[in-house]
Amino acid sequence: MEEPLIDIRNVSKVYDSGTVGLKNINLTIKKGEFVVVVGLSGAGKSTLLRTINRMHDVTDGDILIEGKSIIHYKGKELRKLRRKIGMIFQNFNLVKRSSVQRNVLSGRVGYYSTLKSVLGLFSKEDKQKAVDALKQVKMADKIYSRADELSGGQQQRVAIARALMQDPKIMLADEPIASLDPLTTKAVMDELKELNRKLGITVIVNLHSVPLAMQYADRIVGLRAGQLVYDKPIEEVQEADFDSIYEGAAKQNE
Numbered sequence: 001m002e003e004p005l006i007d008i009r010n011v012s013k014v015y016d017s018g019t020v021g022l023k024n025i026n027l028t029i030k031k032g033e034f035v036v037v038v039g040l041s042g043a044g045k046s047t048l049l050r051t052i053n054r055m056h057d058v059t060d061g062d063i064l065i066e067g068k069s070i071i072h073y074k075g076k077e078l079r080k081l082r083r084k085i086g087m088i089f090q091n092f093n094l095v096k097r098s099s100v101q102r103n104v105l106s107g108r109v110g111y112y113s114t115l116k117s118v119l120g121l122f123s124k125e126d127k128q129k130a131v132d133a134l135k136q137v138k139m140a141d142k143i144y145s146r147a148d149e150l151s152g153g154q155q156q157r158v159a160i161a162r163a164l165m166q167d168p169k170i171m172l173a174d175e176p177i178a179s180l181d182p183l184t185t186k187a188v189m190d191e192l193k194e195l196n197r198k199l200g201i202t203v204i205v206n207l208h209s210v211p212l213a214m215q216y217a218d219r220i221v222g223l224r225a226g227q228l229v230y231d232k233p234i235e236e237v238q239e240a241d242f243d244s245i246y247e248g249a250a251k252q253n254e
Ligand SMILES: Nc1ncnc2c1ncn2[C@@H]1O[C@H](COP(=O)(O)OP(=O)(O)OP(=O)(O)O)[C@@H](O)[C@H]1O
Pocket: 015, 016, 017, 019, 020, 021, 039, 040, 041, 042, 043, 044, 045, 046, 047, 048
């Protein structure tokens, strides 16, 4: 059997406050999958994504990426891991007063010394790479615009370009369309799908919206109160299944 790209084994996460974020999660993700994680607010979706790139440490269990345990990585190993994993967020996390070019180049800082990146001494190759990444997300014409001049959907596409600068194997997207209207939502989701299909990047997306999950996922994983309650390939998913994840709550269709 092919080794999973991400292997989450018996992972639990308890925050310092005592709140349980994740409870004994077992999940394996293969290279090239497009996985959507659904669940109510507070179900643990963000916590799950953030344990994969070590923004959060786990309390128990292990996470293997390409067969190697990452939970004790420090320093150089951790930087190398983070280069492999791009992440985008609900609020885009761009430096609003900086240009699109500067924001995208900052995705490359994992490859530079701190001094060079602070001074903005990026190579000619990386400047070209930024142009290519912006072309990929159809934003090349905005390279010299300030980030805060862009619409939400455009900002998210710039954030995707920034993540692409890392040459990631994995893209984590935490509610990437929660602040977008339906049209720009489609542009961003289509972009993520294209990265997955064209560049072979494994994508894990947290979403509230069940219809969107159904439309884009190869596989749907459901969390409820920190526990994995659902994991099926899209061919087997039925609308009624979501009742187990949302446990009677009204489905949140953004
Ligand atoms: N930094 C933190 N410190 C303490 N508790 C936290 C922290 N982050 C999340 N939690 C708690 O952990 C639980 C899971 O939260 P998480 O953000 O992972 O859920 P979620 O499914 O992503 O929700 P949402 O859709 O609202 O983002 C919640 O009870 C939340 O309050």
